[in-house]
Amino acid sequence: MVKGALFIKSLRDIQKSKSQFISIFIMATLAVFIMTGLDSIWYTVEKHSYNMYQSTNLSDLWVTVANPSEQQMWGIGKIEGVELVEKRFTAYADTDLPGGPTLQVYALDDLSILDQPKLQKGKFGKSSGAVLDSKFAEVYNLKIGDFITIKLNGVWMRLQIEGLALNSEHVFAVKNTATITPDHSDYGFIIIRTNSLKSVYGQKVYNQISVKTAQGSDLASVVDRAGAYVGDNLIGITLQKDSSSVSSVNSRIQQFKTLSLVFPVLFLLVTALITQSTMVRMVENQRPQIGILKALGYSKRSILWHYTSYGVIVGVLGSILGLLTGPNILGRILIYQLKLTLAAYSLKINYGHFVFVLLLILICTGGVSFFACRQLLSDTPSVLLRDKPPKSGQHIFLEYIPSVWQKMKFSSKLIARNIVENKGRLLMSTIGVMGCTGLIISALTVRSTLSGIGDYTYGTTFTFDQKIILDTNKTSSKYLKNLELDGIAQQLEESAVQVIFPDGSQKMEPVSITTKESPLIHLQNIDGTPVYLPENGVLLTRKLCKERGINKGDIIRVKLTGKGYVSVPVEEIAYVASGQGIYMTDIYWESLGETFKPTSLLVKWKGKPDVKFLDSDIVTDLATRDSMQNSLSSSLGVVNFAVMFLIVIGASLAFVVLYNTGILNFVERTRDLATFRVLGFHHDEIRYLVLIENYFSVLLGMLSGIPVGRFMSWIIASSIDERLDLLGNISLRDVMIAGAMTIFFSCIVNKIIADKMKEIDIFEALKSVE
């Protein structure tokens, strides 16, 4: 630091203006807190998931094909960049556990090295034996040595649990696109040996080729060539980054990357503005001291550093506190809410980014202080030691509009001039309030948008009572059509097809095939007008179109079972909140040469549900619309936390800036205010004069907060989950609530300032002049 005495002076000065420096400290702390907190989340997830993918040898892509042949394996193995090719079997299996949870079965060869389980306990032996999802085992209290019974291809299999493990493909484990948050009591995985399949299929069976490529290979060309090699037998190709878990994990990483860049901006801005207003005032008040220091022979540089050090000390202290608390409090709380199943959560701090934000803080505090006192230093000591020239009033633009100016009361004139004079301060408080309103709007918007998905999806789009999952082997469309059920029924086939998009990229996309009338699924345009399934083409969801740059009338190529690709026109685009993909009619699907095989039957019962039908062996599972909506909205717990968090940091912004403007307005004008008191102004009249500026910035900040809130809502909504199409539109109601909250916060601050004003003997200001 600087020489001892000067350092002591800076500490005492900081203490004297403690409310301002505490504000700078709080803002700097919050900026670093939020930045490092959010940063640590994605950084930790990225590191841990990457390590897990590495240690389990996760494949780069999977080629789904019925009964892969040795020839196909060999061919894919020859593709440039491919290092390793293996085959495996995967399928969903029912269990005999209460509640009927589903397990995804992976069957691996004894010598396989790709897509291995991450064992937590026990072993993954050869030949027989099974490794169970450790989270799933926890829920059902299953231990090593216990038996679990699963139903594969209609046959029950009893397996002894040899090991408990995690799985790279189940870091974010959801059964299907309709599930928003993982539920370990409903869905898990089990990894077995292909030998065990003999008891069900009579032989080893496979349906997927796992492909590991060399780092940096051109995956798109590998996909193209693998697809071409497999030919008509291809069912689909899934890249690692497109697979359910990996893509969800990546979208969360991306989400927190974005948030950790967007949120701290506001706080950095406010830090800089508070430092600016504090230091300009301090340096001006200390004119004579600067003169004395110069007269004593202190160099320009040491004086500059002295005043810069104020900001640096506070900024560094705030940053350190932010670093200590951000990852540990914010990071720890939020990372748990992500519901990821990774090995061990040791929180990792991204020190590179911390250094970056520390530099920004130093610019906002030290740098700003530096510039605040630089201009004064050019004066000679004699000029500095002389009295400060009195502050001059300024005519403002309003005065040139006499019709307005003459009608204004003197108090309004005073306020108007004061505001123009302290533009920087007004900017600071306006930006603070803007941030507050913006953050609250985005918090409320995200909340209503997410809770709106449930209402939209299960109120507007789907109007069935029950979704009955069918055993496709035991039923057909014709059979279902002839069923005489007491109510409205709609057949639905949900599967996935390999699609080649106009830009040449290809991916497996979910496809829903249903009847043209579609009495229980009501697709809509974004503005709410109904959209009907086209007769000669397909319908795509809006988000999918946006991602792939598809417009109405474009042609996509769809892989048919056992045949090549067929070109189909995109005839319609519909807005679907939850679950993106392709929709088409059964007639169109069959016109392409496929068979319509309903996987579920949607029913809206007229009277009581038909128990006889529900008990028949073609029904494998059943979900009610209510339960589906509930599971969708149960993910709102996370949101509630986020909403609270956003409101708290928003309020802290408003508090700090308004308190500062209010106090500065008061402290800088005590002499004027004392004159007012002597002239016979009452307390409340003076309070009005001091605080009106705050209300002015509250008004400006609230108005400018609306577009900021709109922007932040949009950023949060679009990054929250790639399977959801969230619009992030702000509603009048949420804006009103946010406005009311902002006003409420500013009233509290103004009350605090008003109380503080009462404590100070205002006449002292006049006496001290003598």
Added chain:
Amino acid sequence: MDFIKFENVEREYKIGGDIIKAVDGISFSLSQGTLNVVLGQSGAGKTTLLNLLGGMDSPTSGKIVVSGKEISGMSEYELTEYRRTQIGFVFQFYNLVPNLTALENVQLAEEICPNTLGALEMLKRVGLENRINNFPSQLSGGEQQRVSIARALAKNPQIVLCDEPTGALDSETGHKVLRLIRDVSKDLGKTVIIVTHNASISEMANTVLHMRDGKIAKLQFNEHPKDVEEIAW
């Protein structure tokens, strides 16, 4: 007689652990429409006396009656009302609001008073009709003090209190200001009290209160107050 009456007024301050009697049991009375001077060294208690009379401070004990109303027991709110309607203040350092023009500084006082004398009128009266749109920083010290006098009188108060009104001015300007204070208050029938350490000013007063150590050392009545021009300092 007895427009202003002090009876055994005391004002104590606690500074650190000590009790200091800034005003120590003083009694006097002044009549309406007179010009009075409170004279004393710094620390004699003159400013405290002025503050007590101006309703900016309340006595620890004793009684202050102005125009038949006791102000010594008034609440904060009543004191503000009293200042608003009865008192005009002129300060040594003018205390004009820097970002209001001369006219607006006078309007500031006018706006809160029921029977004002008109801001423009008063500025004309003090000879500043050409400077009304100037800010204080654009005016000389004498001009600023004239604005301050205009502001004090525009409220149409009963009493004008002046705290070292010439203290920051050169003697020529000081004379002009004193004359203005006397003339205007005479015309309007105001009671004026000037606090100063400058003994020569006391020659123009009807009554002179000599203060020392918080007490009135001497109460002096001038049968024939001197004209401002005759005073020299």
